[in-house]
Amino acid sequence: MANFSSIVTGLTIFGYWLLIISITIRILSKRRAISSAMAWLLVIYILPIIGIIVWLFFEEFYLGKRRLKLASTMWSKRNKWLNNLKSRNFIFENNNSEVATSVFQLCKHRQGISGIKYNKLKLLKNTKEIIKTLIQDIYLARNNIEIVFYIWKPGGLADDVAIALIRSARRGIKCRIMLDSAGSLEFFRSKWVTMMRNSGIQIVEALKINLYQLFLRRVDLRQHRKFILIDNYITYTGSMNLVDPRLFKKSSKVGQWIDLMIRIEGPVAITMGIVYSCDWEIETGKKIFPKQPKYKIVALPKNNTSAIQIIASGPGFTENIIHQVLLTSIYSARKKIIITTPYLIPSDDLLYAICAAAQRGVQVSLIIPKSNDSILVKWASRVYFSELLESGVKIYQFEKGLLHSKSILIDMQLSLIGTANLDMRSLWLNFEITLVVDDSNFGRDLFLLQNEYISHSKLIDPKLWAIRSYWRKVIEKLFYLLSPLL
Template sequence: MDIFYYSIKFLIFLLYWLSVANITFRILIKRRSISASMSWLLIIYIIPLIGFSIWFFFGELYLCKRQKKIANQIWSISNQWLNKFKEHNHIFQEKNSEVATTLFQLCKHRQGISGVKSNKIKLLSNTHHTMKILIRDISLARKNIEMVFYIWKPGGIADDVAIALIQSAKRGIKCRLMLDSAGSIAFFRSPWVKIMRQAGIQVVESLKFNLLRVCLRRLDVRQHRKIVLIDNYIVYSGSMNLADPLLFKQSSGIGQWIDLMARIEGPIASMIGMIYSCDWEIETGDKILPSLPEKTLNNNQSDTTAAMQVIASGPGFPKNMIHQALLTAIYSARKELIITTPYLVPSEDLLYAICAAAQRGVNVSIIIPLYHDSILVKWSSRVFFAELLEAGVKIYRFKKGLLHSKSILVDQQLSLIGTVNLDMRSLWLNFEITLVIDDQYFGKKLLGIQQDYITNSILLDEKVWSMRAYWTRVVEKIFYFLSPLL
């Protein structure tokens, strides 16, 4: 009996240390940031049972085998399409502004394509107004409508968008809708799925959220893009989910979500269509390559005809591209840098870049929400405030709702807007999209919106912040320890 008992004890002990050794090897062999690797190792060694569980769910696997195989093969097809796209020489920008040149060169080197000009772009900062314009464009569509959102929450004006989409499908427009499984759980439990499919709309549940799939892929890899593509010429993208702000998460008491979207007409729509086609193929296995640009804007258009790049991230796309783009944009700043983000948990590199910009004389402002929907991110972000304030960064906390806009403005000339939060999940994990715009007219429009955010914000005082309670500093450090894993 004693031999049996000791044998079982020895086997458990052996399995435990084999598991620790195996995970340690996997952590060390994969090139992560030192802070992320140390966080994983500390959790595994200090609280092993919890650490094993977290690693099992979130440690390595990204996509299931079928999706991963498609993602790995997808760029061979995409490169063929890009070569045909590059034959349209007249749509490419030959020269960029001084502040944007480095970033556009990075995009060209890593993505194989120059900046695309002749794009008419309009900023939309009111969600109800944005959806009304979107409904009009959906109703006027002639060929196809492709949509992808992280959240589609039925109710209010979101239902009006659904009705417009159904009516377009019934008159013969090819409609595809891709929604994240976890973000749009309310939609997939609603009658809208059946109604849309009966109307001929292809509805895809992206990255299906199912605990039974935990052994196949990570559950926290999410489809976070927000894109609407109409007739391969009109495109919407930005931070807005498909949800009525008057109804969405009102029980949380944080007010309306404040978003920023861009409506674009021009050849950049074909590039964004290529990103959508890659996502669609990863989910369905079907190829839906977008058509090449058929027309460009005249130079006498009244609105901006901006030069643009589009950057996509996620499995199957150029690795670390958005992180590199953000760093490049921040280091390009000479006079002014304004950042809006709902989640401020930057990488060490981004934190140093922002602080260095302020220390070399750039007027740096970061606008974040005063009220938050994520306790984890709220507390982990606070630990960065002291270092940012000490470097001379102004931190504004928006008080009229949850500021969900994601934007960067460099010297009122170079703009980045899209779906990317300044946190680890957006930078390294999710399917995201960022629009890069080199245009002074557009920059001034974005500046006006950002200044309106600042007007409705509270400036964080460095002296007041340094006097905060000791227990809050302890809580901040605890969440900071977990921040590389968020």
């Protein structure tokens, strides 16, 4: 009996170390950032059982075999559609502004198409007005409405959108809605799901969370895109979830969430439709190919270079593209950079790029919310302040709510707006979407909005920050250790 017990113990110890070694090799073979690899190794070796479980659920399974297979083949199936798009040479802009040239060349090389022109852009900053404009477009829709959101929280303004969609579906408009399972949990438990489906609206619960799925993919991989496509011609995208800011997360006591969206009319909607069709196929296995409408050409001012690139990220999409675009944009800056982000956990490369820009004489301003709904991010992000401030970056803390807008303006010309935060999750994990806009008129509008944010913010004094209390520095460092996993 004693011998049997010794054999079982020996096999258990051998199996345990074999698993630890195999995971170690797996971490090192993925060629991830050293900080991230070290964080995972520390977790696994210091808290072995917990570390192994966390690794399996949050790293190894990732997207799941079925979805991953679809994701790896979906773009090849859309080559015909893309070739048809490329045949319309008149919608592409190959002569970009000086600051945007490198970024657009990168996007063309990695995504296969040039920037698209002949688009009418409008920057929207007030949620109530955004919803009002959106509802008008929903009622005017003639063919189809495609929607994807991370969060849809029933109540208030969100219910007005639901009613408009139901009425449009009943008059024959093809409506598809895709919502993240975790982010839109309240919606999927509400009456609206049944009401919408009864009206003919197709609703998909993206990356569904249940016990079965826990063993098939990463549970923290999220569908974080936020965009609406109407008649394959009008599109909305930006930072706003489909919520009423007066009702959303009131218990967090951070004030109303402040967002921005872009409304676009024009051929760039074709590429948005391609992204949506890929997401839909990954979730449902079904192919959808929206019709390509006959576009009205929007007259552009003379001598004005205007073009848009759509950057879509996530499993199956162009790898590391958002990170590369961010770095290229920042290194292209010569005069001014203004960044707004609610969550600041940059990669080392991104941090160094921002600091280097300030050190070479570029005016760099960073606007973040003073109050944050994530205590982990709130404390971990502060570790970066010292290095940024020492480099000459101005850091503004927005005081009139949770500034949720994600925007970057380079030299008043190149704008990046979308769903991606400056954190590891947005840069390398989630399904995100970012618009890269080369347009001086749009840049001016974004500049005015960002300056409005600054007017409601407090500038951090580098001298006062340097003498903050010791216990605050300790807490920041402790949360910083978790930053590669955030």
